[in-house]
Amino acid sequence: MIALTFLMKEKHHNLIKIGNKIRMLRIAKGYSQESIADAAGMGRTYMGRVERGEQNISIQNLIQIAFALNIEVGELIPLLSELKNPNIQSS
Numbered sequence: 377m378i379a380l381t382f383l384m385k386e387k388h389h390n391l392i393k394i395g396n397k398i399r400m401l402r403i404a405k406g407y408s409q410e411s412i413a414d415a416a417g418m419g420r421t422y423m424g425r426v427e428r429g430e431q432n433i434s435i436q437n438l439i440q441i442a443f444a445l446n447i448e449v450g451e452l453i454p455l456l457s458e459l460k461n462p463n464i465q466s467s
Contacts, residue, residue: 392429393454398441399427405445415444
């Protein structure tokens with residue numbers, strides 16, 4: 377059970393990093409959460425959960441957000457050095 381809790385915590389950390397990156401780029405481009413969600417073909421509440429790191433996001437939805445923001449998909453993903461490997465427990 378401890379290992380599962382650890383994996384969930386590390387996964388959540390990575391989702392928060394991705395969500396923060398999406399939020400930062402959206403705000404930098406001057407879009408509201410609702411307008412970018414509409415442009416990407418998803419709901420505002422879903423977009424809010426993604427930005428808070430509460431929702432796992434599919435590659436297809438990342439692509440839709442990238443098109444809506446007119447950026448490359450890779451810009452939505454933090455650097456590997458900013459993420460945590462959920463398969464390795466930190467001491």
